[in-house]
Amino acid sequence: MTKRKENHNELTPESFTGVKLTSPKHTAAGLPAVFSAVRHLMDEMDPVRATKVMFELNQKGGIDCPGCAWPDPSDHRSKLGEYCENGAKAIAEEATTKRLDPDFFQKNSLSQLAAQSDFWIGKRGRIIEPMLLEEGAEHYSPISWEEAFKIIGKELNQLPCPDDAIFYTSGRTSNEAAFMYQLFVRMFGTNNLPDCSNMCHESSGVALSETVGIGKGSVTLEDFDEAEVILVIGQNPGTNHPRMLNALKKAKQNGAKIITINPLPETGLIRFKDPQSIGDVLGEGTALTDLFLQVKINGDVALLKAILKLLCAKERENPGKVFDADFIHTKTEGFEAFISSIEAYDLAKLSKACGISTDQIHEAAEMLASTSKIIACWAMGLTQHKNGVGNIQEVVNLLLAKGSIGKPGAGTCPVRGHSNVQGDRTMGIWEKPKAAFLDKLEEVFDFKAPRNHGLDVVDCIKKMHEEKGKVFIGMGGNFLSATPDTTFTAQALRNCSLTVHVSTKLNRSHLVTGKRAIILPSLGRSDIDIQKSGKQFVTVENSMGIVHTSEGRLKPLARTLMSEPAIIAGIAKATLHPNPNIDWDKLKDNYDAIRDKIEMVIPGFEHYNERVREPNGFYLPNNAREGDFDVLGGRAKFSVNPVPDNALEKGEFIMTTVRTHDQFNTTIYGLNDRYRGVFNERRVILMNLQDIQNEGLSKGDVVDLINEHNGVKRIAPRFLVIPYDVPSQCTVTYFPETNVLVPIDSVADKSNTPTSKLVKIRLQKIAI
Numbered sequence: 001m002t003k004r005k006e007n008h009n010e011l012t013p014e015s016f017t018g019v020k021l022t023s024p025k026h027t028a029a030g031l032p033a034v035f036s037a038v039r040h041l042m043d044e045m046d047p048v049r050a051t052k053v054m055f056e057l058n059q060k061g062g063i064d065c066p067g068c069a070w071p072d073p074s075d076h077r078s079k080l081g082e083y084c085e086n087g088a089k090a091i092a093e094e095a096t097t098k099r100l101d102p103d104f105f106q107k108n109s110l111s112q113l114a115a116q117s118d119f120w121i122g123k124r125g126r127i128i129e130p131m132l133l134e135e136g137a138e139h140y141s142p143i144s145w146e147e148a149f150k151i152i153g154k155e156l157n158q159l160p161c162p163d164d165a166i167f168y169t170s171g172r173t174s175n176e177a178a179f180m181y182q183l184f185v186r187m188f189g190t191n192n193l194p195d196c197s198n199m200c201h202e203s204s205g206v207a208l209s210e211t212v213g214i215g216k217g218s219v220t221l222e223d224f225d226e227a228e229v230i231l232v233i234g235q236n237p238g239t240n241h242p243r244m245l246n247a248l249k250k251a252k253q254n255g256a257k258i259i260t261i262n263p264l265p266e267t268g269l270i271r272f273k274d275p276q277s278i279g280d281v282l283g284e285g286t287a288l289t290d291l292f293l294q295v296k297i298n299g300d301v302a303l304l305k306a307i308l309k310l311l312c313a314k315e316r317e318n319p320g321k322v323f324d325a326d327f328i329h330t331k332t333e334g335f336e337a338f339i340s341s342i343e344a345y346d347l348a349k350l351s352k353a354c355g356i357s358t359d360q361i362h363e364a365a366e367m368l369a370s371t372s373k374i375i376a377c378w379a380m381g382l383t384q385h386k387n388g389v390g391n392i393q394e395v396v397n398l399l400l401a402k403g404s405i406g407k408p409g410a411g412t413c414p415v416r417g418h419s420n421v422q423g424d425r426t427m428g429i430w431e432k433p434k435a436a437f438l439d440k441l442e443e444v445f446d447f448k449a450p451r452n453h454g455l456d457v458v459d460c461i462k463k464m465h466e467e468k469g470k471v472f473i474g475m476g477g478n479f480l481s482a483t484p485d486t487t488f489t490a491q492a493l494r495n496c497s498l499t500v501h502v503s504t505k506l507n508r509s510h511l512v513t514g515k516r517a518i519i520l521p522s523l524g525r526s527d528i529d530i531q532k533s534g535k536q537f538v539t540v541e542n543s544m545g546i547v548h549t550s551e552g553r554l555k556p557l558a559r560t561l562m563s564e565p566a567i568i569a570g571i572a573k574a575t576l577h578p579n580p581n582i583d584w585d586k587l588k589d590n591y592d593a594i595r596d597k598i599e600m601v602i603p604g605f606e607h608y609n610e611r612v613r614e615p616n617g618f619y620l621p622n623n624a625r626e627g628d629f630d631v632l633g634g635r636a637k638f639s640v641n642p643v644p645d646n647a648l649e650k651g652e653f654i655m656t657t658v659r660t661h662d663q664f665n666t667t668i669y670g671l672n673d674r675y676r677g678v679f680n681e682r683r684v685i686l687m688n689l690q691d692i693q694n695e696g697l698s699k700g701d702v703v704d705l706i707n708e709h710n711g712v713k714r715i716a717p718r719f720l721v722i723p724y725d726v727p728s729q730c731t732v733t734y735f736p737e738t739n740v741l742v743p744i745d746s747v748a749d750k751s752n753t754p755t756s757k758l759v760k761i762r763l764q765k766i767a768i
C-alpha cells in the first residue's frame with residue numbers, strides 16, 4: 001500500500017490556464033446560450049440520450065432540473081425545451097455516459113488527483129462502485145455496499161456520543177431521501193444536520209421568520225405577471241437562475257418596471273433574448289432593467305433606508321398615498337420606531353455609504369411611491385454578510401410599509417440556488433428542529449428524539465477542527481469546496497476518523513479525507529430508479545413552495561448504483577438496533593410508503609401521494625402569502641437595522657465571491673465566464689480601474705490576495721488583475737478558489753452564515 005503524503009490537497013492548483021478577455025456582453029441567452037447548451041450536452045453523451053433527457057427536463061411528470069430551484073410554469077411548458085443553458089449544463093454533467101471505474105482510482109493516487117483542477121476532476125464521469133480509502137492509503141479501492149454500510153455502522157456505534165457525528169445534506173437530495181435521512185439521524189441520537197442552507201439563505205430564513213412568520217418567500221410565479229415594480233437585489237439570475245429572465249420579460253411586457261441593485265452590471269439583468277422566440281433571436285430582445293443602482297458591496301441597507309426616507313417625505317406630503325396605512329395599522333407592529341429611526345438619517349450620508357447618487361435614489365423612490373404591487377427578489381448578495389439578516393429585514397420593512405405582502409403581484413422572493421434546498425429543510429434537515437416537529441416524529445415512530453439543538457455548518461467545522469467531531473457523512477455536495485476557510489475546513493475533515501460522501505461524481509471533498517473515507521455512488525435525478533415495488537419517482541419543493549415529482553428516464557450507467565433512500569436504509573440498518581416501528585426496507589422498496597410517513601409528520605402534506613401526482617403538484621401553506629401573521633401573534637414586524645460600517649483602511653479592499661457563467665455552486669462546467677467577458681481562466685480578481693492605478697498595478701499583473709482576521713493571516717496566491725466595472729474598493733473573485741480567504745469566524749449575526757460576500761483583503765504584487 002502506498003502511504004498517504006502530507007500535502008495541501010484542499011487547494012486548487014495555482015497555475016494559470018491562459019486568460020482571454022473580451023468586453024462584457026450586453027444581452028443574455030439568445031443563440032450563444034443554445035450553442036453552449038448543445039456543446040456541453042454533446043461533450044457528455046450521444047445525441048439520442050441528449051435528446052431524450054432534454055425533452056423530459058422540467059416537463060410535467062419528467063425530470064426536475066438538478067440545477068437551481070426556480071419554479072416551472074404551471075400552465076404552458078415549451079415542448080421544445082423548458083430549461084436554460086445552465087440547466088442543460090447541469091443535466092449534462094449528471095447524465096454523462098463517462099464512467100469512473102475502480103481502475104481509475106488504481107491508476108490515480110490522491111496526490112495526483114489533487115494536483116488537477118476542479119474542472120478536470122469533475123469531468124472524469126460518474127462514479128460506478130462504492131470505494132474505500134483505507135487509513136494511510138493513497139488510493140481508493142472498491143468495496144461492496146454491504147461492507148461499506150458495515151464500516152459506517154461500526155464507526156458510528158463506536159462514538160462516545162451521537163453528537164460526535166455530523167450528517168450534512170446538499171440541496172439536490174429529494175424530499176423522500178431527506179425525510180429518511182433526518183429520521184435515521186434523530187433515531188441515532190443527534191440533531192447535527194447541517195445543510196447547504198446554512199451557507200446561503202439561512203439569513204433569509206431567520207429574517208423572514210422573525211418579521212413575517214415564515215422562512216420562505218411569499219410570491220408565486222403568477223405574481224410576476226401582476227407586479228408593477230420588481231426589485232432584484234444582490235442576485236445574478238442570468239447565470240444562477242436563468243429562467244427567471246423569462247418571468248422578468250413577461251412582467252415587463254405586462255408593464256412592470258425593474259430596479260436592479262447590484263455592485264456589478266450583470267448581463268442577465270440588462271437585456272434578455274429568449275432563445276425560443278424568433279423575434280427575440282433576430283431582434284434586440286427585451287431590455288429588462290429600468291433603473292440600475294450600482295451599489296457598493298454591502299451598501300444595501302444604506303440605500304434602502306435612503307429610499308425609505310424619501311418615501312416618508314412623500315407620504316407626509318400626500319398622507320395615505322405612499323404607505324399603506326390600513327395594512328400598517330391592522331397587520332403590523334413597530335412602524336413608529338422604524339419611521340423615527342429612518343427619519344434620523346441624513347440622506348447625503350446614506351448616499352455616500354451606498355455609493356448611489358441622490359438623483360438615482362429619488363428616481364427609485366418615485367418608481368416605488370405610487371404602487372403597492374412590489375416584488376423583492378434577492379440572493380447571496382444580501383445573505384452572506386455580517387448583517388445578512390438585517391439586509392433582508394430592511395427589504396421587508398419596505399414591503400410592509402407599502403402593504404406589499406399578502407396580495408397578488410407583491411411579496412418576498414428569496415431565490416434558492418439548489419433544486420431542493422427548500423424541500424430538504426421542510427423535511428426536517430435542520431439543526432434546530434421545532435419542538436412540534438419532533439413531537440410528531442416521536443408519535444409516529446415511537447422513539448425519543450434528541451431535543452438539544454445540533455450544529456450548523458460553521459459550528460460543525462469548528463467541532464471537527466477541535467477533534468470532537470469524528471464521523472462526517474455528506475449526503476451529496478462538495479463540502480470542502482462549498483464551505484469557508486478552506487485550509488481550516490480541510491484540517492477539520494482530516495481530524496475525522498471516517499468521512500463518507502454519497503455522490504454521483506468525483507470532487508475535491510473526496511481527496512481531503514478523514515483517516516478512512518468512503519464514497520457511495522448514488523443514482524442521479526435523470527436515472528431510472530427501480531425498487532422492489534417497481535419504478536419510483538421522487539418529489540421536490542421549488543423556490544416558491546410548490547411540491548412536485550421528478551422521475552428519472554435514463555438507464556443508469558451501472559447496476560451497482562443505489563438510490564439515496566436505499567443508501568440511507570442500508571446505513572440505518574447497519575447502525576440502529578432493529579426497531580418494530582420502522583421498516584427501512586419497506587420505505588426504500590416503495591417511496592409511496594415514505595410519503596405516507598411524511599404526511600403523518602409534516603403539516604401541509606395531506607393526501608401527499610394523491611396530490612403530488614397532479615400534473616402541477618401542490619402548493620404548501622404559506623401564511624405570508626395569505627397575509628396571515630397569527631404565528632407572530634397577529635402582526636408582521638417592522639425592524640430597526642443599523643447601517644453597517646464598511647470602513648476600510650488604506651490598501652484594503654472588499655472582496656465578494658461569485659460564480660462564473662460556467663459554474664453551478666462548486667461544479668465547474670468550463671473555464672469561461674462568457675457574460676463578463678473572462679475566458680479560459682478562473683484565477684482572476686476583477687477590480688475598479690482607478691483602484692488598479694492607485695495601487696500601482698496594471699492589467700494582467702499577478703497578485704496574492706491576503707486576508708487578516710482575528711490575528712490569522714490567510715493567503716490565496718496568484719490571481720490576475722482584471723479591470724472591471726465595479727465600485728471603487730470593491731473586488732470580485734470566483735469561488736471556490738478564494739474560499740480560503742473567508743474566515744471561519746466571520747459570520748452573519750443570528751444566521752451564522754459565512755460572510756462570503758464581504759471579505760477584507762489586501763493585495764501583494766508578485767513578480768513573474
Ligand code: SF4
Pocket residue numbers: 058065066067068069070082083084085086087088090240241242243244
Ligand atoms: S432556471 Fe434553474 S431549474 Fe430552470 S433549467 Fe435553469 S438551472 Fe434548471
